[in-house]
Amino acid sequence: MRGVRRAIVSYIGSVPNNRRAVWDSASARLVRAAGYLDEHPDFERLDRLELIVAYANPAAHAVDSLRTALGIELPPGRSAWSHGAAALFDAGAFDATGFAPVFAPRRTESLVGLGRDLFFDPALSGKETRSCASCHQPPKAFTDGLARRASLSGAHDRGRNTPTVINVGLQPGSFYDQRAAYLEDQITDVIANAEEMGHSVDAAAVRLRGTGTYTARFRAAFDIADDSALSPARLRMALAAYLRSLQALDSRFDRAARGDTALLSSSERHGFTLFMGKARCGTCHFAPLFNGTTPPTFTEAEPEVIGTPAGPLGTRDGGRIDPDVGRFAVDRIELHRFAFKTPTLRNIALTAPYMHNGVFRTLEDVIDFYDGGGGAGRGIATPQQTLPRDSLHLSRDEKRDIIAFLGALTDTVGTTRRRP
Numbered sequence: 001m002r003g004v005r006r007a008i009v010s011y012i013g014s015v016p017n018n019r020r021a022v023w024d025s026a027s028a029r030l031v032r033a034a035g036y037l038d039e040h041p042d043f044e045r046l047d048r049l050e051l052i053v054a055y056a057n058p059a060a061h062a063v064d065s066l067r068t069a070l071g072i073e074l075p076p077g078r079s080a081w082s083h084g085a086a087a088l089f090d091a092g093a094f095d096a097t098g099f100a101p102v103f104a105p106r107r108t109e110s111l112v113g114l115g116r117d118l119f120f121d122p123a124l125s126g127k128e129t130r131s132c133a134s135c136h137q138p139p140k141a142f143t144d145g146l147a148r149r150a151s152l153s154g155a156h157d158r159g160r161n162t163p164t165v166i167n168v169g170l171q172p173g174s175f176y177d178q179r180a181a182y183l184e185d186q187i188t189d190v191i192a193n194a195e196e197m198g199h200s201v202d203a204a205a206v207r208l209r210g211t212g213t214y215t216a217r218f219r220a221a222f223d224i225a226d227d228s229a230l231s232p233a234r235l236r237m238a239l240a241a242y243l244r245s246l247q248a249l250d251s252r253f254d255r256a257a258r259g260d261t262a263l264l265s266s267s268e269r270h271g272f273t274l275f276m277g278k279a280r281c282g283t284c285h286f287a288p289l290f291n292g293t294t295p296p297t298f299t300e301a302e303p304e305v306i307g308t309p310a311g312p313l314g315t316r317d318g319g320r321i322d323p324d325v326g327r328f329a330v331d332r333i334e335l336h337r338f339a340f341k342t343p344t345l346r347n348i349a350l351t352a353p354y355m356h357n358g359v360f361r362t363l364e365d366v367i368d369f370y371d372g373g374g375g376a377g378r379g380i381a382t383p384q385q386t387l388p389r390d391s392l393h394l395s396r397d398e399k400r401d402i403i404a405f406l407g408a409l410t411d412t413v414g415t416t417r418r419r420p
């Protein structure tokens with residue numbers, strides 16, 4: 001806060017006289033926020049919601065008003081952190097097109113609608129029996145309630161847990177091992193896998209062309225005059241556009257962070273403080289996306305090793321590492337053996353079971369695992385574990401509050417409709 005204030009001090013000479021109040025307000029709010037932090041030095045107890053609502057958001061807004069008053073342009077370039085928002089918790093602060101490839105077409109309703117229909121269409125699978133939605137089921141926040149499915153690519157011999165696709169566009173790589181840089185690549189992988197869709201994007205495009213109904217829609221969505229509009233590449237683009245449209249960042253937590261603090265119970269609010277403080281969850285699941293996309297630039301995400309066991313805690317397999325080597329299978333970097341992307345915790349109350357192998361059936365099991373220092377804390381030999389191996393010493397009430405907070409991250413509005 002003080003560093004930002006020092007930065008704005010250097011602009012004081014360029015502030016026009018009639019805008020001086022804007023500078024004064026930015027300065028005063030930064031000083032107030034710094035003062036609040038001075039008065040609350042306890043990392044574990046600092047009420048994060050109060051900090052955000054009463055101090056950080058107002059300071060961010062005042063600094064942004066000053067920037068506008070001074071006519072300073074934002075740096076060019078794309079990122080998921082939208083230039084249109086002053087504070088991280090503002091509505092519209094994030095935009096999935098920040099992670100889209102340059103060739104992705106502009107999002108229109110006809111493109112997204114086409115992608116949506118493809119997502120629910122079994123014609124994409126070899127035997128026409130399975131659609132994307134067979135596993136990514138809207139009522140379960142686009143998961144399937146199963147521990148795991150068969151392998152998607154053969155890159156690992158055991159299957160993985162079906163992740164949510166809500167907010168899937170807000171991360172720099174998809175799949176648990178981040179092997180697909182763009183959703184467009186990811187789609188090729190899924191459709192081609194023998195055990196999943198058992199098809200290829202090329203063959204799917206040929207089949208869709210044969211049915212006739214899709215060609216006109218591809219022509220309209222991509223503004224191309226002839227039937228070449230329905231190509232494998234555009235099939236992927238339409239699906240990817242639909243996936244990027246599945247953005248929902250208006251949970252009770254979000255609305256509370258924008259000022260309506262009464263929307264959270266005291267248990268949920270305390271849970272947020274624990275999440276960001278004593279339990280250290282926010283050091284990997286970064287607020288406000290609660291995935292691994294790292295602030296302040298929101299351009300990258302490091303894979304992390306937490307030592308997920310092969311079986312539930314208390315069983316024999318609970319003391320062994322799950323054999324899926326994760327990111328290591330992709331980049332062969334020893335530090336990435338058993339490393340996985342940090343998944344989003346948004347809608348987590350709807351997406352049990354948990355982890356890449358679905359080993360934990362409840363959030364209670366997950367919290368107990370973290371409370372014990374992850375895999376290494378339980379004696380699983382993972383020297384490269386990035387999660388601290390010591391106990392968090394969470395009380396029963398504290399665990400309950402963290403779970404209550406996670407429940408406030410549910411928002412599927414606008415994503416589960418079959419049609420607009």
Ligand code: HEC
Pocket residue numbers: 119124130131132133134135136149152159160161162163164165168173174175176177183186187190191195196197239243
């Ligand atoms: C048989 C079940 C199944 C089907 C069918 C399926 N998926 Fe998935 N999906 C999964 C599993 C399991 C993963 C995680 C795989 C991994 O991480 O290696 C996944 C991962 C993804 C991801 C990455 C999510 C993330 O956050 O990393 C996206 C996006 C996705 N699927 C979209 C689709 C689309 C689009 C289709 C249809 C073309 C589809 N899926 C069909 C099971 C399925």
Ligand code: HEC
Pocket residue numbers: 163176275279280281282283284285303304305306308340341342343344345348351353354355356357363366367370371386387388402
């Ligand atoms: C060192 C980084 C790190 C920290 C700290 C961390 N997590 Fe995670 N979290 C991960 C990774 C990586 C995964 C995925 C692991 C896997 O699939 O095996 C994960 C998975 C999860 C999942 C399952 C998600 C799903 O969709 O299956 C939940 C729930 C979760 N974490 C909650 C928490 C909570 C609560 C805390 C704090 C007590 C926390 N995490 C702390 C990195 C971290």
